[in-house]
Amino acid sequence: MKWQLKPAALTAAAVTAALASGAVLAQAKEQFFPVLSYRTGAYAPNGIPFANGYVDYLKLVNARDGGINGVKIVFEECETGYATDKGVECYERLKGKGPTGAAVFHTLSTGITYAVTDKTFADKIPIITAGYGRADSVDGTVFGYNFPLGGTYWDAADMLVQHIGKKEGGLDKLKGKKIALVYHDSPYGKEPIALLEQRAKMHNFELLLLPVTHPGVEQKATWLQVRQQRPDYVFLWGWGVMNSTSIKEAVATGYPREKMYGVWWSGAEPDVTPAGEGAKGYNALVFLAPAGTGSVHKEILKYVYDKGQGTAKKEEIGEVLYNRGLTAALLSVEGVKRAQQKYGKKPLTGQQVRWGLENLAIDQPMIKKLGFDGFMTPVSTSCVNHSGESQARVHTWDGKKWNVAPEILHADNSIIKPMIRTSAEKYASEKKIAKRDCAKEAD
C-alpha cells in the first residue's frame, strides 16, 4: 500500500502549488498605496477634503485606465488624527501590505514626517511631503527617501518675504519693519523660523515670533501682542481650526486682513468661511493647485461619482484642499509610472518607486495631457535634488471665492541651498548616516 501514497501526496503537492501560484498571479498585478488620513480630531475639517481628493484620484486611475499601465491600485486608509504616535503606528501597519509592500507614503504632518524619516532608511520606502515636512530633506544625498516635491516651508517663507518686499518697493525697504510670524507651536509651525531669521538679518527687519499652542482655539494672548506691537505684516503658519480662529481674532483686534499672509496650508475654504465677511482681503500662498475645476474633475465625476463610488460630496469637488489631495495622488501615481518605465509594468517595491520619484519629469504638455492644466506646476527631480523647482502664487479671499494673482513667485535658492546643506549635514552626523554618492548610482 505504501507506494500508493506517493502519487497522492504528489498530486496534493501539485494542487497546492497550483493554488499558490494562482494566488500569486492574482496578487501580482496590484500596487499597494497606503493612505494616511485624518478624518477625526481638531484638524479634520482640513484633513477630510485632502483625503477625499487623494482617494478619488486613485479610484479614477483604476476606473478609467484600469490601474497604472494595467497594474491595479489597491489602497487602505489609516486614521492618524494628526497625532505623531498614531501616524507612526499607521506607517508600521501599512508598510508591508500588498504584494510588494507600500509604494509611497504621504505622511501628512510634519511631526509624522520627522518620526518616519528615520525609519525609511531601513524600510526603503519613499515618503512624499508635498509642500510640508523637513525643509532640509531636499538634499537627496542625506535624506534618501524624502521627497518634499514642489516646495518646502523655507521656500514658502522666502516667497512671502520677497512678495512683501516687492510691495514695499524693494527688499531694502523692509529695513526697520516688523514682521510677525503667528505659528502653530509644532515642528510644522517652527520650520520657517530659520529662514525668516536669516532674511531678517539680511534686510534688517524685526521678526516677532508668536507661537500658538495646539489646537489653536485660544489665541487671545497672541493677538494682544499683535495689538501692542503693531507689526507691519503678519505671516500665518496655522493649520485646521487655528487658521479660522486667527482670522477671527484679527477681525476682533482690528488688524487689517490685507496685511496678513498665510502659508499654503492656511489658505483654504474652511479657514476663511467661519470668519464670514471679516476674512475679506486675507491673502495666502497657493501651492500647485488653486480652487476650481478642470478636465480631471469632469473625469472624476464621470468615472467615479456617476457610478456612486465618490468619496466626497459632489459640491466639495474643486475646493483648495481637495485639489491638493488630487495633485498629491498624481505625484504618487506619476512616480510609480516613471519607475515602471525602468523596472517593467509590474508591482514595484518602494526602492524602485524611489527611482521613479527621483527621475520625475512632469512638464507642461504632460500636465495638460493628465487633465491638470492650471492645477499643477512642472516638477522635475534628481538624485541630489528631491524637491524640484518651487513656485507659488498668492491668492486673496474676496468674501466668496479665492482670486489668484497672476504673478508667480520663486524662492531664492542662493539663500536656501546653503541652509539646506548645513542642516542636512547636521542631521547626517547626528544620525550617523552615510551619504549617498549620486554620481555612482547614475546609469
Place this chain on the structure above:
Amino acid sequence: MLYRENGQFKSSYAADLQMLPIAQDRWFVLVLVLFAFLAVPFLASDYLFLSILIPFLILTIAAIGLNLLVGYCGQISIGHAAFMAVGAYAAYNLVLRLPQLNFLIVLLLAGFIAAGVGMLFGIPSLRIKGLYLAVATLAAQFFIDWLFARVKWFTNHSTSGSVSTAPVELFGWIVDTPVEKYVFLLALLIVFTVLAKNLVRGHIGREWMAMRDMDVAAEVIGIRPVYAKLTAFAISAFYCGVAGALWGFVHLGSWEPLAFNLTLSLNLLFMIIIGGMGSLLGCYFGAAFIVILPILLDQAPLWLGVGISTATASHLAFMIFGALIVFFLIVEPHGLARLWAIGKEKLRLWPFPH
C-alpha cells in the same frame, strides 16, 4: 488541584523571603520569561514589535514608576510625563555633549537627573495632600513642556524644536532592529521590576505604605515624612526618567515636546488605576490595556470585514474604549490585578469550591 502549595515547606529564611513563594508561580514566571526571550523574537512581526510590544515594555517601566508613588506612597501625580521628558532630553544632551559615555550610564544619569527634578516638584507634597497635590504636579507638566519647547539649548538649537538621535549602541552592539530593541527593553524591564519588587517589600516600601495608609500614625511611630515622600518622588521620577529616555531613543528616534504632553501623563495614571494601584503586576496589565486595546479596536472592523469609514471606526474605538474603562472600574475598582488575584484564589479551590 493543580495550583496548590500543599507539601511545599519552607525550611530556611531565604525560602521564606522568596519573591514568588509558590512553586507553580515560579515555574509559570520562568516559562513566561523564557518564552518572551526565546520564542517571541521568532514569532512576532515587525508591526507587533514596533507598534505594540516596544511601547508596552517602555510604558510598563513608566507605570511601575508612577505606581511606586501613587499606589504605594499615596501621593497623586498627574505630571509624570514631564519626568519622562526630563529623562529623554537629559539623555539626548548627554549623548550629544559627552558622546564617549556608554548608553547604560547615560540611562542611569538621565534617571538621576529626572529624580532630582522629581524631588524638586515633590516638595509641595510635604504640605499638601490629595487633589491639591495633583494640581501642584500638574504645574510640573506645564512648566517642563514650556521649558523644552522654549529653551533652545536643550534641543541643541534645532529649528523645528524636534530632536533626533542615532540608534543606541552598547559595547559595539547597535540596537537597531525591532527584535534587538525588544530584547534590550525586555531585559531592562525585568531588572527594573525585580528592583521595584524588592524596594516595596523592603523597609522603604513599608515606610511608603505607612505614609499612604495614615501619615499621622506613620509619623508617630517614627517614620520621617520628608524622607519617605521625597524618596518616593525621587525613585518614581527615576523610573520615569529612564522610561522617557528609552521612549525617545528606542521607540521614537526623534521627538518633540508634544510627545510627552499631558495626555501621556493621564494615560500613565489610567494604566495604574485600571491595572491596579499598589500592584506591580497591575502595571503590566494596565500598560497592556492602554497600549493594545485602542489599536485592536481601531482595526477590528477591518478584520471583521465591516466596511465602515476610518473616521467612524476611530470614533467607535474611542467610545468602546471609554465604555470598557468604565465597565472595568465598576466590575473591579481595584483593577485588573485584583481580578487576577481573585482568579488565582478560585483556581486554588478548583475543582471543589466551598
